[in-house]
Amino acid sequence: MKKVLLFLLLFISLSLPAQNLETKFVCTYGEGGTPDLLCMQMQRSFSSGEDANEATKKILRVLGLAPNFIMVPCPNIANCAAVTLNDGFRYIVYDREFMQKISNAASNDWTSISILAHEIGHHLQGHTLRRTGNEESRKMELEADRFSGFVLQKLGAKLTDAQAAMNAIGHPEDDSYSSHPAKFKRLNAIKEGWNDAAGITNTPTTTTPETTTKIEVSKLDVEISDATSLNFHDVIQSDNFPMLGDSWNAGYNYKAAVYDYNHWYVFMQKDFGAWQAYRRRDNFPKDEIKELWNKNNSIITSLDYYNDEWSLVMTSFDNKFIKQRWSTNGQFPEEKIKESWKEGYYITEAAYGNGLWAIVFNKTNNYEKFTNQYYGRYDEFPKEKIKEYWDKNWFITTLKYLDGKWLLVMTEYADRNASNYMQRWNKTTEFPMDKLLKNDNEGLKLQSVTYGDGFWVTVMERWR
Ligand SMILES: [Zn+2]
Numbered sequence: 001m002k003k004v005l006l007f008l009l010l011f012i013s014l015s016l017p018a019q020n021l022e023t024k025f026v027c028t029y030g031e032g033g034t035p036d037l038l039c040m041q042m043q044r045s046f047s048s049g050e051d052a053n054e055a056t057k058k059i060l061r062v063l064g065l066a067p068n069f070i071m072v073p074c075p076n077i078a079n080c081a082a083v084t085l086n087d088g089f090r091y092i093v094y095d096r097e098f099m100q101k102i103s104n105a106a107s108n109d110w111t112s113i114s115i116l117a118h119e120i121g122h123h124l125q126g127h128t129l130r131r132t133g134n135e136e137s138r139k140m141e142l143e144a145d146r147f148s149g150f151v152l153q154k155l156g157a158k159l160t161d162a163q164a165a166m167n168a169i170g171h172p173e174d175d176s177y178s179s180h181p182a183k184f185k186r187l188n189a190i191k192e193g194w195n196d197a198a199g200i201t202n203t204p205t206t207t208t209p210e211t212t213t214k215i216e217v218s219k220l221d222v223e224i225s226d227a228t229s230l231n232f233h234d235v236i237q238s239d240n241f242p243m244l245g246d247s248w249n250a251g252y253n254y255k256a257a258v259y260d261y262n263h264w265y266v267f268m269q270k271d272f273g274a275w276q277a278y279r280r281r282d283n284f285p286k287d288e289i290k291e292l293w294n295k296n297n298s299i300i301t302s303l304d305y306y307n308d309e310w311s312l313v314m315t316s317f318d319n320k321f322i323k324q325r326w327s328t329n330g331q332f333p334e335e336k337i338k339e340s341w342k343e344g345y346y347i348t349e350a351a352y353g354n355g356l357w358a359i360v361f362n363k364t365n366n367y368e369k370f371t372n373q374y375y376g377r378y379d380e381f382p383k384e385k386i387k388e389y390w391d392k393n394w395f396i397t398t399l400k401y402l403d404g405k406w407l408l409v410m411t412e413y414a415d416r417n418a419s420n421y422m423q424r425w426n427k428t429t430e431f432p433m434d435k436l437l438k439n440d441n442e443g444l445k446l447q448s449v450t451y452g453d454g455f456w457v458t459v460m461e462r463w464r
Pocket residue numbers: 027028029118119122141144
C-alpha cells in the first residue's frame with residue numbers, strides 16, 4: 001500500500017512539476033462532497049472516451065457549442081461538480097458510482113445527462129467565475145437547473161425524465177442555511193427550463209412549500225413501468241438520515257434500512273405495528289431500550305450499526321405484549337443463545353458494530369409461537385441451508401451480512417407452514433427496486449433486507 005502511495009505521489013510531482021493548482025470555484029449537484037485536488041491532479045490526464053464525454057458532447061451540440069470542458073472521474077465524492085482551477089481550464093468532476101446510483105434509483109437513463117447539463121449550465125452562465133454566499137449560490141443552482149431542463153427538452157426527454165435525477169436525491173427541507181435550494185424549487189426550475197424549450201409559457205408558481213415538503217427525503221416513487229406502484233411499501237432514499245414523519249403520517253412504519261456509500265435506504269411498510277420510536281446513538285442504546293420497552297409495550301423491531309451509530313427502532317403492536325431481552329458481547333454469543341433458547345427466548349434480530357455483537361431475543365408466547373431455531377454463519381451466501389430448512393417448514397427470521405459473514409437464523413414457528421405462509425429471497429448486485437416492486441405487487445411484504453459482500457439480499461413474506 002505504501003509503495004503504491006509513494007508511486008502516486010512521485011507520479012503527481014513528475015507530471016505536474018510547476019503548477020500549483022488551487023480551486024477557484026466548486027459547484028456540486030447536491031449538498032456536500034468536494035472533489036479533492038489530489039484526485040483531479042491524478043485523473044485529469046487519463047480521462048478520455050468516457051460515456052460522460054459523449055454525454056457532454058451531446059449536450060453541447062444542442063447549443064451549437066464545441067466541447068471545451070475537461071471531464072474528470074473522481075471516486076468517492078458522491079457528487080458531480082463544475083470546477084474551475086487557477087490553471088484556466090473548466091472541469092466537470094464526477095463520481096461514476098454516484099451517477100450510476102442515481103440512475104439506478106430513478107430507473108431512468110436521463111439522470112446522468114441532466115446532472116451533467118446542470119454542471120455545464122454553471123460553467124456557461126459564468127457561475128464558476130465567482131465565489132458566493134449561500135443566497136446567491138441558491139440562485140445560481142436554480143439557473144443551472146433551469147438550464148438542464150431546457151437542454152433535456154431539446155434532447156427529447158420528457159419532463160419527468162428531466163426531473164428524475166432531482167427526484168432521486170435528498171435535499172434540505174428548509175434551505176435558509178444551505179447552498180442548495182429546497183427540492184420543490186429545483187424541480188420547478190427544471191420545469192420552467194423544459195417548458196421554455198418546448199415553447200410552453202411558464203405560469204408563475206407560488207414558491208410556498210406544501211406542508212408535505214417538510215421532509216428531507218427523495219421517494220422512490222419513480223416510474224418503473226407505467227402502471228405499477230408499490231402497495232405496501234414506501235422506500236425512502238437520502239444522503240442524510242431521512243426524516244420519517246411524512247411516511248409515518250401516511251400510515252407506513254419503519255421496517256428496515258440499509259446504509260451504504262453515504263446513502264440511506266429506508267424501507268417503510270404499511271400495517272406494520274401501531275406506534276414507533278426511532279433512536280440513533282454512539283453507544284449501545286440500553287437506556288433507551290429500557291425506557292421504550294415500558295412505553296406502549298414496544299419491542300425492538302430493528303437494530304443496526306450504520307455510519308458509526310447504533311440505529312434502533314422500537315414498535316408496539318396493538319394488544320400484544322411481547323417479552324424481549326438483548327445481549328451484547330465482544331464475540332458471537334453462542335452460549336448466550338443456547339441459554340436463551342432453554343428459557344424460551346428466540347433470536348429475532350442481530351447487529352454488529354464497533355466490535356460488539358448485539359442479539360435481540362423474543363419470548364415465545366401466544367402471538368409468536370417459536371418451537372425451534374437454528375443459526376449459522378457463512379462466508380458464502382447460504383442458499384443451500386435456506387432451502388434445507390424451508391423444506392422442513394422452518395423460515396428465515398434473520399439474514400444479515402455482519403462482521404464479514406452471512407448470519408442466517410431460521411425458525412420453526414408453531415403457526416407457520418408452507419400452506420399458510422411463504423417466503424422468498426432475492427439476491428442482486430443492484431438496488432432491488434424491481435424485485436421489491438414485483439413482490440409487492442404479488443402481495444408479499446419485506447421481511448428483511450441487507451447489503452453485504454457486494455449483494456443486496458431481500459427476504460419477502462406473505463401469509464396465504
Ligand atoms: Zn449546481
